[in-house]
Amino acid sequence: MCQLLGMNCNIPTDICFSFEGFCERGGKTDEHQDGWGIAFFEGKGCRLFLDAKPSTVSPIAELVKRYPIHSTHVIAHIRKATKGEIKLENCHPFRRELWGRYWVFAHNGDLLTFEPNNYQFYQAVGTTDSEQAFCFILDQLRQEFPHDKPPLKKLYYTLNKITLSLANHGIFNYLLSDGESFFAHCSTNLHYIIRQAPFGAAHLIDQDVTVDFKALTRESDRVAIIATTPLTDNEIWTALQPNQLIAFQDGLPITIEH
Numbered sequence: 228m229c230q231l232l233g234m235n236c237n238i239p240t241d242i243c244f245s246f247e248g249f250c251e252r253g254g255k256t257d258e259h260q261d262g263w264g265i266a267f268f269e270g271k272g273c274r275l276f277l278d279a280k281p282s283t284v285s286p287i288a289e290l291v292k293r294y295p296i297h298s299t300h301v302i303a304h305i306r307k308a309t310k311g312e313i314k315l316e317n318c319h320p321f322r323r324e325l326w327g328r329y330w331v332f333a334h335n336g337d338l339l340t341f342e343p344n345n346y347q348f349y350q351a352v353g354t355t356d357s358e359q360a361f362c363f364i365l366d367q368l369r370q371e372f373p374h375d376k377p378p379l380k381k382l383y384y385t386l387n388k389i390t391l392s393l394a395n396h397g398i399f400n401y402l403l404s405d406g407e408s409f410f411a412h413c414s415t416n417l418h419y420i421i422r423q424a425p426f427g428a429a430h431l432i433d434q435d436v437t438v439d440f441k442a443l444t445r446e447s448d449r450v451a452i453i454a455t456t457p458l459t460d461n462e463i464w465t466a467l468q469p470n471q472l473i474a475f476q477d478g479l480p481i482t483i484e485h
Contacts, residue, residue, distance in 0.1 A: 229335040230304070230335060230454070230456070231302075231334075231401070232246065232265075232455075233302050233452070234301040234450065234452055235404075235477075235478055236450040236477070236478040237477035238299065238447075240297060241296060243292060244431070247436060248432060248436070248458045249282075249458060250263070250282040251283065251433035252282075254282065254283040255283045260281040262305075262314075263277075263278060263288060263303070263305040263306060264303065264333070266331040267301050268406030269297075270406070273331060274296065278318065279313055279318060302320045302333050302403075302404055304318075306318060306319060310337065312354065316353035316354075317353040317355050320332055320333040320402075321333070321358050321361050323362070325365050325376075328406065329406065332361040332364070332402070332403050334356075335398070335401070336398025337397045338398075341359065346366050347369075348365070348366050349362035349366050364389055380483055382408065383472070386403075386410060399414040400413055400415060408474065409474065410472060410473070410474055410475075411453050411467065412471070413466075413469060413470070414470065416466075418466050419454075419464065420457070420462055420465065421449065421479060422449070422452070423449040426440040426441040427439070430460055430461045431459055432460045449478035450478050451478045
C-alpha cells in the first residue's frame with residue numbers, strides 16, 4: 228500500500244530531514260514506485276508538487292529535498308497503485324477549495340466497496356478511490372456547513388462521522404489539512420512523534436543520516452511528524468489506534484471534548 232507523511236508545528240519549519248528518509252521508500256527501501264506528491268501550506272497559499280515517477284528518481288523530489296520550504300502544515304504521499312493507472316492525475320495529495328481555503332488530502336488503503344454516485348459539488352479528476360473519498364468528504368462537509376467553516380469541535384465530530392462511514396468500505400488511513408486544521412485518521416497503521424525541548428539527535432531508518440535538532444531549533448519550537456511507519460530508529464513513536472481520528476494543532480495532538 229501507499230505511505231503517508233505529515234507535519235504540523237507551531238512555527239514554520241522545513242521537512243527536509245523527514246522527507247529525505249521518506250523518499251527512499253519510493254523504490255529503494257520499499258516498493259512504492261507509482262508516483263508521489265507533497266503539499267506545503269504558506270498562509271492561505273499552498274505549494275503542491277506531484278510526479279508520476281518514483282520519488283527515488285524524481286528530479287522534483289530532489290528539488291524538494293534541497294529546498295527548505297518552511298510551513299506549519301505539510302502532507303506528503305508515496306504511491307503503490309492498487310486502483311487507478313500510474314498517471315499524474317492519480318498522484319496524491321489531492322487539492323480542492325472549501326470555505327475559501329485550499330484543502331489537501333492523502334490516503335493509504337483500499338476502499339473496495341465504495342461506489343459514490345451522489346456528489347453535489349465535487350467530482351474526481353482521476354480514477355482512484357482515494358480522490359473519490361476526498362470529494363465525498365468535502366461534499367458532505369459543504370452540505371452540513373454550506374457557508375462558513377465551523378468551530379473545530381463541530382468540524383471534528385462531523386468529519387469523524389463521515390470518516391467512520393467511509394472506513395466501513397475498507398482500509399482508510401489518511402491525512403487532511405486546510406493549513407489551519409490538521410487531521411490524521413488511522414484505520415490500520417499510522418504513527419506520530421512530537422519533537423520539542425529538550426531536543427536531541429534523530430537517525431533515519433532508511434538512510435544513514437543523523438540530525439541534531441538541538442543545534443537547529445529554539446526552546447519554544449514544537450513539531451509533530453506523522454508517518455505510516457516510523458522514520459527514525461532512535462526515537463519513540465506513538466501508534467494511533469484503529470478507527471482513531473486525531474486533530475493536531477501547533478505541533479500537538481489535541482483532545483476534542485464531548
